[in-house]
Amino acid sequence: MPNNQYWSGAARLRCGTAREDITHRILRKNGAVDGLRHKNPRNPADNAGNSTERSIGIFDTFANEGSRNAHLTGEIAKALGARANELLAVPPQIEKVEVLASTPLKG
Numbered sequence: 001m002p003n004n005q006y007w008s009g010a011a012r013l014r015c016g017t018a019r020e021d022i023t024h025r026i027l028r029k030n031g032a033v034d035g036l037r038h039k040n041p042r043n044p045a046d047n048a049g050n051s052t053e054r055s056i057g058i059f060d061t062f063a064n065e066g067s068r069n070a071h072l073t074g075e076i077a078k079a080l081g082a083r084a085n086e087l088l089a090v091p092p093q094i095e096k097v098e099v100l101a102s103t104p105l106k107g
Helices: 020-030 065-072 075-081
Strands: 007-014 045-052 055-062 093-098
Touching: 007 065, 020 055, 020 075, 055 065, 065 075, 065 093
Parallel strands: none
Antiparallel strands: 007 055, 007 093, 045 055
16 A cells, blocks of 8 residues: 555534534534544544534544544544434444545645
8 A cells, every 4th residue: 555545434423403512512622622633643634514504524534544443433432422312313424435535735
C-alpha cells in the first residue's frame, strides 16, 4: 500500500425527536472540540456535520486500519452507544471506507 493511503470510518446518525442538541453536545464534548479527539493522535482528521435537520454525518480518516478499528470501538463510540436508544431514532449506520483520493487542507 502506498504511504499516503488513508482509511476512513463513516457514520450516519438519525437523531430522535428533540434529541439533536444532546447528540451535538456529546459529539462536541468527546470529539474534535474539547476532548477525546486530542487524546487520539491516530486519526489525522475527523469531521461531523448536519446533513438534514435530524441527521448527522461523521467522516474520520486514519493512517492505518488498526487505528480506524480502535477508534470505531473507542471512547467516542462508547459514549454515543451508551445512550443510543435514548438519542437516536434508528441504530447508527457505520461503514468502513477506503479513501481513494484526498487533498491536504491549506492553512
